[in-house]
Amino acid sequence: MKKALAFLTASIMALGSLPFLSAGAEDAFAPGDVDMDGVLTGHDAALVSRHLAYGDNNLSEEQLKLADYNGDGVVDQTDVEAIHENEVWKLSDVDMDNDIDLDDAMAILQEYSYAVVGRIAGNLPPENAFTDVQKNLADVGGIHATPTEPTMDQAIVCQRVFTMESAGYCYAEIYPVVDGQPCYFFYNPYE
Ligand SMILES: [Ca+2]
Ligand SMILES: [Ca+2]
Ligand SMILES: [Ca+2]
Incomplete structure (x- = not known):
């Protein structure tokens, strides 16, 4: 019995040290899926773009590996452009x-409101909860490396972007341009 236990312990320890286990976990995410929500979206482009422009969104080591979309060992604007071109949903x-409009701003605002009510009541209605993909898409500034509850600011920025695009404002007036590079997160005047 003692021998069997020792063998079991040794086996478990050996399993824990096998390198393929951690490699398998990383393989679960496709290149470019930096927020690791299972789908390539405008938020993945926003995270990498923000990382390059300001470097203030705390991407993990694993996320930086995923940010190297073309696998050339460097995270740069080429990766941002490629992720943006292949995104399934826009930021x-x-x-x-497939449309950024008032409905999106209202959905963010509603989710924010439910989250606040949920916090007060200690019970967020699950039928109104955004999925992680939706929470990530609401992160218009590309600031949050992990899914977070929507804010009122995000709803206002979304509405502002929709209004400016409708009014014909040019790219650089809506999106930041940092060091001559076009960015793929929205400028947030409330930050
Ligand atoms: Ca993603
Ligand atoms: Ca690269
Ligand atoms: Ca929409």
């Missing part, structure tokens, strides 16, 4: 209908 398109 802030939280209802995922």
Whole structure:
């Protein structure tokens, strides 16, 4: 019995030290899926773009590996452009209908309101909860490396972007341009 236990302990320790276990976990995410929510979106482009422009969104080592979309060992604007070109949903398109409009701003605002009510009541209604993909899409500034509850600021920025695009404002007036590089997160005047 003692021998069997020792063998079991040794086996478990050996399993824990096997390198393929951790490699398998990393392989779960496709290149470019930096926020690790299972789908390539505008938020992945926003995270990498923000990292390059300001470096203030605390991407983990694993996320930086995923940010190297073309696998050339460097995270740069080429990766941002490629992720942006291949994104399935645009940043802030939280209802995922391929259009950024007032509906998205209202959805973010509603989710924010429910989250606040949920916090007060200690019970967030699950039927109104955003998925992680939606929470990530609401992160218009590309600041949050992990899914977070939507804020009122995000709703206002989303509405502002929709209004400016409708009014014909140019790219650089809506998106930041840092060191001559176009960015893929939204400028947030409330930050
Ligand atoms: Ca993603
Ligand atoms: Ca690269
Ligand atoms: Ca939409």
